[in-house]
Structure formats: C-alpha cells, structure tokens
Amino acid sequence: MSKKLEGNGFWESSRIIIPEHKEAYLKLMKDRQRRGKPVLDDQELQLIEQALIESYNTRTAVTVTVFSPFDDEVMTGVVTSINTASREVKLFRGEDDFSWIKLEDIISAIV
Structure with missing residues (x-):
C-alpha cells in the first residue's frame, strides 16, 4: 500500500498553503530580520x-x-x-x- 495512505500520510500529502498564509509567513520572516537603530554618541x-x-x-x-x-x-x-x-x-x-x-x-x- 502507498505510504501516502498509511498513518498520517493522507493529511500530510494534502496540505495546501493559501496565498494569505504565504504572505503572512514571509512578512514574519522579514520582520525577524529588522535591525535596531544604532545609538550615536x-x-x-x-x-x-x-x-x-x-x-x-x-x-x-x-x-x-x-x-x-x-x-x-x-x-x-x-x-x-x-x-x-x-x-x-x-x-x-x-x-x-x-x-x-x-x-x-x-x-x-x-x-
């Protein structure tokens, strides 16, 4: 029997990422790269x-x-x-x- 149909394979193989989730994920990754402003003397x-x-x-x-x-x-x-x-x-x-x-x-x- 195919591995896709065993255990959790059925649900794992049918995952879909909608554009809104992709945009939110990319925005989150970009926000994590945000730097703080340096303090100048x-x-x-x-x-x-x-x-x-x-x-x-x-x-x-x-x-x-x-x-x-x-x-x-x-x-x-x-x-x-x-x-x-x-x-x-x-x-x-x-x-x-x-x-x-x-x-x-x-x-x-x-x-």
Whole structure:
C-alpha cells in the first residue's frame, strides 16, 4: 500500500498553503530580520552636523548614510536647505532629484 495512505500520510500529502498564509509567513520572516537603530554618541552627532553645515556653506558634496530597519541607504549630494524647526535637511542629488532627510535618521556623514 502507498505510504501516502498509511498513518498520517493522507493529511500530510494534502496540505495546501493559501496565498494569505504565504504572505503572512514571509512578512514574519522579514520582520525577524529588522535591525535596531544604532545609538550615536554626542561626538558622532557633532561630526554629522559639521559635515552637513560644511556642505551647506561651501556647496560641496556630502555622502550621507540614512538608517533603515532592513538596509541602510547611502546618498551623495549637496545640502541646499536646513530646516531647524522640523530637524530636516534637503539633499540635492541631481537635476530635479532631491530628498528631505530627518536628522535623527542620519547615522554618518562624510564631506
């Protein structure tokens, strides 16, 4: 007799994964890979702020690493605006390409 029909084989061979379960499982696996935000000391924060201010004043390019829970994003551009009220900087990266980046999301900046 076939092994599929013996013991629990009948139910084991008829399992089906519906798309909703697959999506939930993949989301759970992705959430398990989530990283925590690194804690920066005061000296590192000052170096980041100095690099951003220097880029703003001299219109030179700065390379900024922006934190993301899954994969950090590295951007290069010129700081064209600093909004102290909302604690954001405007990074101009090309002709019509710019991004507003929150200061608390920046984990490194190099001029």
